[in-house]
Amino acid sequence: MKSIKLLFENLYVRLALAFIIGLLTTFLIFYINAPRVSIFGFHAIINIQNKNDRPFLGSSFKQMNYTRQDFELFVGSLLNRKIWFLSSEELYDYFVAKSKPIPAGHIGEKPIMLSFDDGYKNNYTNLLYSLERLEQKYGKKVKVVLFINPATLATYDSNASIHMTCNDLRDGFKKGFYDIQSHGLTHKNLTKINDKELMAELEQAQATLRKCVEGLDPEEKVAAHIAYPFGAYNGKVKEYASKYYASGYLYNSKPLRLGWLRNNYEISRITVNDTQSPNKLIKIAENSLKLKK
Ligand SMILES: [Zn+2]
Numbered sequence: 001m002k003s004i005k006l007l008f009e010n011l012y013v014r015l016a017l018a019f020i021i022g023l024l025t026t027f028l029i030f031y032i033n034a035p036r037v038s039i040f041g042f043h044a045i046i047n048i049q050n051k052n053d054r055p056f057l058g059s060s061f062k063q064m065n066y067t068r069q070d071f072e073l074f075v076g077s078l079l080n081r082k083i084w085f086l087s088s089e090e091l092y093d094y095f096v097a098k099s100k101p102i103p104a105g106h107i108g109e110k111p112i113m114l115s116f117d118d119g120y121k122n123n124y125t126n127l128l129y130s131l132e133r134l135e136q137k138y139g140k141k142v143k144v145v146l147f148i149n150p151a152t153l154a155t156y157d158s159n160a161s162i163h164m165t166c167n168d169l170r171d172g173f174k175k176g177f178y179d180i181q182s183h184g185l186t187h188k189n190l191t192k193i194n195d196k197e198l199m200a201e202l203e204q205a206q207a208t209l210r211k212c213v214e215g216l217d218p219e220e221k222v223a224a225h226i227a228y229p230f231g232a233y234n235g236k237v238k239e240y241a242s243k244y245y246a247s248g249y250l251y252n253s254k255p256l257r258l259g260w261l262r263n264n265y266e267i268s269r270i271t272v273n274d275t276q277s278p279n280k281l282i283k284i285a286e287n288s289l290k291l292k293k
Contacts (some may be wrong), residue, residue, distance in 0.1 A: 016095035035289035036255040041269040074278040147183035147227035
């Protein structure tokens with residue numbers, strides 16, 4: 001104990017400690033205040049008055065719901081503000097790869113992204129319905145990013161089905177609301193499968209989604225990016241993903257901090273569920289950086 005006390009009485013040790021603490025504090029301040037893009041990660045959008053949505057009120061889905069009514073309050077409020085609803089391509093070009101300058105028309109706006117995982121039928125029946133209503137009301141089209149597992153798409157059209165069909169995807173895509181991206185073929189945890197399975201999950205997801213939108217996507221913008229199922233990834237997943245996709249999205253409840261993105265395959269997303277009020281989500285959106293010239 002005495003020797004430790006003596007050590008701290010040494011001027012050089014004190015100076016070194018002060019320097020390290022100062023450095024860590026500066027680092028922390030820069031990190032917390034880094035300009036951010038809020039990328040929201042939704043799942044099901046439910047209408048509590050619709051009996052087909054009732055399975056989503058069960059405990060296993062509880063964490064993943066957001067009501068259509070709250071969603072419209074949230075997005076309606078954003079449409080009254082200067083918000084830029086990014087597609088996956090725009091996020092990549094302007095903020096990740098930074099290969100293009102920000103278009104002048106978006107200066108003064110705050111960039112955010114609305115993403116939806118797993119391809120639930122209610123992303124067609126409720127979400128698309130809301131987006132069309134909002135467009136009528138505010139005269140603006142909101143683009144949403146859907147991360148889809150093509151192997152779980154329904155093969156027949158029924159409102160009782162839990163998942164969308166390929167035709168639902170095509171319809172929302174043609175109307176200009178859906179940006180369709182990959183969530184792996186079958187929603188497997190990509191860190192827990194062998195190399196061959198990993199390759200198949202990545203490659204076949206892309207091929208099947210592009211087949212689904214055949215004739216509508218000549219520039220192959222569909223399935224150009226991936227969100228890892230369960231947000232699970234490791235070095236190998238990132239390496240294999242880079243063979244097919246330009247970027248990879250996490251599900252880690254963090255904003256994307258510009259300047260702190262170490263890797264294009266680690267894009268943070270903020271998880272959303274029914275415990276977060278529209279006002280809370282509006283505040284998170286307002287925390288995105290305001291674009292300057
Ligand atoms: Zn998922």
